Every structure is written in C-alpha cells, then in structure tokens.
Amino acid sequence: MSRDESKLLYAESHEWVDLAEEDGKAVGTIGLSGFALEQLNDLVYMELPELGRELTAGEEFGEVESVKAVSPLYSPVSGKVVAVHEDLPENLEKLNDDPYEFGWIVKVEVSDANSVESLLDHAAYQKQCAEAG
C-alpha cells in the first residue's frame, strides 16, 4: 500500500504529515516531500531525534545533509515522538525514489490538534513549490 501524496498535509518547510488514528490516538507520520528531496539531491547524512522527545510544531527535530548543505527538519505538528525510522540514515539513496513510503522519518503522537491547522493541503503546497521554481 502506497501513501497517496495528494491526501497528505504539508509544512511550508517541505515536511509532509500523514494523520491517522492508531489505538484511539492521533498519530502523524512525518517525512520530507519529493520536491524537497529533489532540490536537496545527493543526500549524505541524516540526524534523527530520540524516541519520546516532545516536539512543538515548527521545532527542529533533526537534519538532513546533502553534499553541499545542511537542512534542518522541522516538525509540522506538536507531540511526542513515538517511532523513529532507524533504517533510513543508512539507506538515504532509497529516499529519493520513495519519499512517501520508505521515506517516513518519525511518527509523532499529536498532542495539539490545533497545530495542524496552519498546514497546507496538497494543492496549496504544489502552488508553493511552483512559485519557488
């Protein structure tokens, strides 16, 4: 089953979040958009957060590095980190091919439902990307 990118929410800083209910709790799965990955290109390193860390929407939770640059990862939602994709940093070359399934980075148990309200839907995010060229 592949994640439908048109049904995801996006932060202006290019993270996607897939909101779903797991065991009666709202859990957001977070990754980096295909557009952002294409811009970054040639990834060499990824720093992940620790399990259990409390994040506030907009807070930096890790970083991804390409050959040229370091890019911070920002959490699109507030909540506790309940899962971390530990295999990802060793398999960064797969990330570009599959940003929405294999490319999930963390899962966050959303503590503040309001924190998702400022996120963009797919159409609005695409518009932002088109304007960025």
Added chain:
Amino acid sequence: MTIELAKTPLDAWHRANGGKMVPFAGYDMPVQYESIVTEHQACRNAAALFDVSHMGRLRFDGDGSEQFLDHVLTRKVADLPIGGVRYGLICNEDGGILDDVLVSHVETPSQRRFHLMVVNASNREKILHWLTPLLDDFPTVTMSDRTELTAMIAVQGPAAMDACKRLFSFDPTRLKYYRAVITDQFAKPVIVSRTGYTGEDGLELIVRAEEANRIWENLLLAGRNDGFSAAGLGARDTLRLEAGMPLYGHELNESIDPLSAGLGFACTLKDRAFVGSQALQQIADSGPSTVRVGLRPEGKRPAREGCPVLDREGQRIGEVTSGGPSPTLGYPIAMAYVDSANADDSEFKIDIRGKLVDAKPTKLPFYKRPRS
C-alpha cells in the same frame, strides 16, 4: 535592490541543459546539472567539463612584465620560460594573501610574448586595484583585463587528454604538466595549458568569448563515447577538497600568510625582494603560527566550514575551513587550520554543531590519482 549578475558565454548552454544557476562572485554559475556526485564521479572515472569563465584573466604586455610580476608575486617568475606555468600568491605588505594565481608565459604565432595571470573570480576587482598603482614603477608594462573578452573551460579526468589529442593544431598530450601553449582550432586561437583544480590530469583552455560554445560542444562530442559530463561548481568544490587544494575565501584570506597556509613551496624567499617578502621572511624565521591539516571525522556526518577543532583535552586549537563528504572515498573529509604546536597530534575532535566527533589527521591530498 537587485544585483545584476554577469553571465558567461556558456550561460545559455547551462540553462538549456538543466544547470541549476546560483550567484557566485558576481556571476550566474551552474552549481550542478543532474547531481554533484555523478558529475564528481564522471571527472574521476572519465572526464568532466567545467565552465570557469568567471575566473579573472589578466594579460601583461611589454618589456619588464616579468620584473613586475616578480615584484608582486611570492614566487620567482622572472625565469619562467616560454610555455611555463607557475602557481604563486599575491600578498600585501604584511604577508596576508590577497589571491592565489597561476601565471603563464606564452608566445603568439607571430612571436609576440606575454604573461597571463589567472586570478580568482571573487578577487578580480581587488587585484586590478592592487596592481594598478604598483604598475607606476613599470611604465613599459601594460595590464589588460581579458576576462570578458574570453571564456575559460577546464576539461579534467583520466580520459581528458586522449579525447583532446586531435582537437587543436597542436597535440596537447605533448604538453608536460604545468606547461602552456597558444595553438588554434579552425584558425581561432586557443591557449591550452596542462593545469587544473581537480587532482586529475587535464587541460584548461582559454578562447575568445564567441568561440566558447563551439569548443565546449567539440569537447563533449570528442568524449561522447567516454562518458564525458558537464560539471558545476559543486563538483569542482568536492574534487578540489579531495585533492587537498586550498580555495580562496575558505583556506586563504588576507589574515593568513602563505607559510601558515602550507604554501611555502610557492614562496621563493631567498635573494628576492617582493611585496610582502620582509613580513614573510620574519614568519619563516619565527615559524608559522598555524598549519593546514587534513582531517577525517569519524562516522558519516560531515564537518563543515567554521566547525571548531579541539585537541584531545578539549581545548579549542583551530577551525575547519572546508568540509564535506568525499564521493570518491565514501566518508567525510575536512581541511582545517590548527595551532602549529598541535601539528603532530594524532587525535583531534571536531565540534559539529554541538556534538563532539573524533577526527584523525590525514595526509593531504585525501585523494591522489593512480599513476598511469
């Protein structure tokens, strides 16, 4: 306010071929086309073409040109034969590095001789302003800025020389390393020099601006079966870092002298007086304060420019000047300045954005091409 960026004669080609353009030293330059890593590997395994037209090209004509250049350069060039190329530095009176340059001595088919100095793009204006008043004492020497009239293309890699064998009237495989010649392609002049900034064998070509596209296409065509690729500034930087070559604005600036930068080989101090020579002699006598070292941080996370370097006890003793992943070696590498007292330390630590990472000193260059 928008700053008008200069364009190289190959600008349209870059755009038509997916070049990701970024401002660099006042020019709109391709940082990459498809991928920095792919372009880097093309250079190491086949050959890569670089548009380096942004580099400054200054020509010196007239009697006394070699005396003038000898007066402003750390390295002796008065004895540079026709066809010779030499790397040197321009320093201020305090020995601070204003630029690192290549000087060639060439002769036209009509036996006109001149010197050509290639300077960093970011320093071109500064060097023009620095040299102009110094020329007052050399009234027979004229300096002309040829940058905008010409283009400069580097073709670098193990397959570069063979592919260029028949491109010009003169077969460039006959050139030795650090030699240059004026030849032609279809009767249009080309300055060919066996130099580069990648650690690979290859050529740097200077042609009239209007010939740039033809030469570029000819090079791509000549290497079509060998895997030639155009490469941007991104790959140029990762290649020169692997080759342990300093880059102005990173390893080199006005507050560092050539001896502390590990460029003593480019300073001829004995029996010579030149701008900055007294200061450099003093530094040579007392010993340089820093050394440039290669470092290999443990793990996969690259150290970047500005990361503090610590000794084993955690004392800050230096700073990373360039760092990133090495596509050829598969692990991160960095160049740094550390205090001379720590020159022979066997362990360092690098503070990578708050995390201390062990780093081992590595002899420069990190990468040396296999001898053919």
